[in-house]
Amino acid sequence: MLFHWFSLHRMMAVSGRLSALIDRLRHGKVEPAPALSEEELLAAIQEVTAAEFSDFEKETADAVPDPGASSNVPGASSASRDEAPLLAPTRTTGEHLLFLLGLVLGGALAAGLGSWHGEFAIRSEQFSKLSGESGLLSSGLLLFGGICVGFGTRMAGGCTSGHGLCGTSRLQPGSLLATASFFGAGIATSFALGALL
Amino acid sequence: MKIPFFTALTGALLGFSLSKIGFSSWDQVHSMFVFADFRLLATFIFAAVILLVSWKLIARTTGARWTPRKVHPGTVGGGVMFGVGWAVSGACPSIALVQLGEGQLAAVLTLGGMFLGNWLYSVLHERLFRWSAQGCSDD
Numbered sequence: 001m002l003f004h005w006f007s008l009h010r011m012m013a014v015s016g017r018l019s020a021l022i023d024r025l026r027h028g029k030v031e032p033a034p035a036l037s038e039e040e041l042l043a044a045i046q047e048v049t050a051a052e053f054s055d056f057e058k059e060t061a062d063a064v065p066d067p068g069a070s071s072n073v074p075g076a077s078s079a080s081r082d083e084a085p086l087l088a089p090t091r092t093t094g095e096h097l098l099f100l101l102g103l104v105l106g107g108a109l110a111a112g113l114g115s116w117h118g119e120f121a122i123r124s125e126q127f128s129k130l131s132g133e134s135g136l137l138s139s140g141l142l143l144f145g146g147i148c149v150g151f152g153t154r155m156a157g158g159c160t161s162g163h164g165l166c167g168t169s170r171l172q173p174g175s176l177l178a179t180a181s182f183f184g185a186g187i188a189t190s191f192a193l194g195a196l197l
Numbered sequence: 198m199k200i201p202f203f204t205a206l207t208g209a210l211l212g213f214s215l216s217k218i219g220f221s222s223w224d225q226v227h228s229m230f231v232f233a234d235f236r237l238l239a240t241f242i243f244a245a246v247i248l249l250v251s252w253k254l255i256a257r258t259t260g261a262r263w264t265p266r267k268v269h270p271g272t273v274g275g276g277v278m279f280g281v282g283w284a285v286s287g288a289c290p291s292i293a294l295v296q297l298g299e300g301q302l303a304a305v306l307t308l309g310g311m312f313l314g315n316w317l318y319s320v321l322h323e324r325l326f327r328w329s330a331q332g333c334s335d336d
Binding site for chain 2: 002003004012014015018019021022023025094095098099100101102103104105106107108109110111116117118119120121122123124125126127138139141142143144145146147148149150151152153154155156157158159160161163164165166167168169170171172173174175177178179180181182183184185186187188189190191193194
């Protein structure tokens with residue numbers, strides 16, 4: 001998380017990357033509509049130029065003056081929260097894919113590349129008990145669960161990393177409430193499932 | 198080249214840690230939710246506390262300020278729905294990918310579901326709502 005902040009200057013969050021991919025699929029490439037004043041635009045251009053030609057963090061961090069335009073808070077322009085911010089390099093689809101693939105790779109490394117084996121299943125005693133012998137039921141459960149996760153994370157605006165860790169550790173009200181909601185629901189659902197086991 | 202490199206690296210670090218800790222195991226996540234095993238929860242809380250202290254330090258030394266993450270109409274409903282899905286599938290977004298990496302290939306269904314759910318929501322939201330769900334990594 002901290003590594004992410006220091007190297008990429010953003011909060012680490014995962015469901016947002018899924019959302020970005022979906023948006024790209026739905027809308028194709030869109031140019032972010034700049035809603036910046038002239039000086040903000042100028043600052044943005046300077047920022048990008050500096051990034052292009054020199055050591056990004058050092059230059060802009062030292063260049064100080066205006067706390068409002070601090071390079072440590074990319075996209076701090078109050079004008080556009082939702083549009084891709086021009087003060088930080090816009091994240092590309094490629095980057096999102098890289099992160100997500102990184103997750104896959106991390107899992108593979110943890111499992112051990114030498115002894116890697118794959119199977120079309122979820123390695124869990126409890127889940128297997130829940131779905132019984134039925135491949136259809138287990139597939140259905142995973143699909144249903146996945147849909148809920150996808151739908152819910154987009155609606156709430158974040159998942160365990162974004163809201164759960166980055167948000168709550170900064171005591172953000174939206175994140176605290178979201179985290180409480182999903183942990184609460186997770187707990188309740190698990191108890192309900194437990195009754196079925 | 199830096200951004201793609203660090204992006205991939207952070208993803209890998211996260212995936213590796215999540216797997217090692219046990220978040221990609223349906224059984225362990227379930228145990229966490231029913232309070233049968235506190236290890237995962239403790240790890241989560243520990244991480245959050247470390248971050249809390251770190252952000253304060255960072256804010257103090259660099260003057261960084263965060264965009265406030267407010268409560269919005271989708272916060273609770275979305276959170277609840279996510280929680281249900283997490284308990285049933287055993288996975289939150291990153292986990293589905295980690296599971297694939299580990300070889301739990303049925304997670305492709307979970308992942309497919311996530312894309313589908315995300316898509317469904319974005320369509321619904323555009324047609325019905327005016328508020329912004331505010332992505333977590335906007336700052």
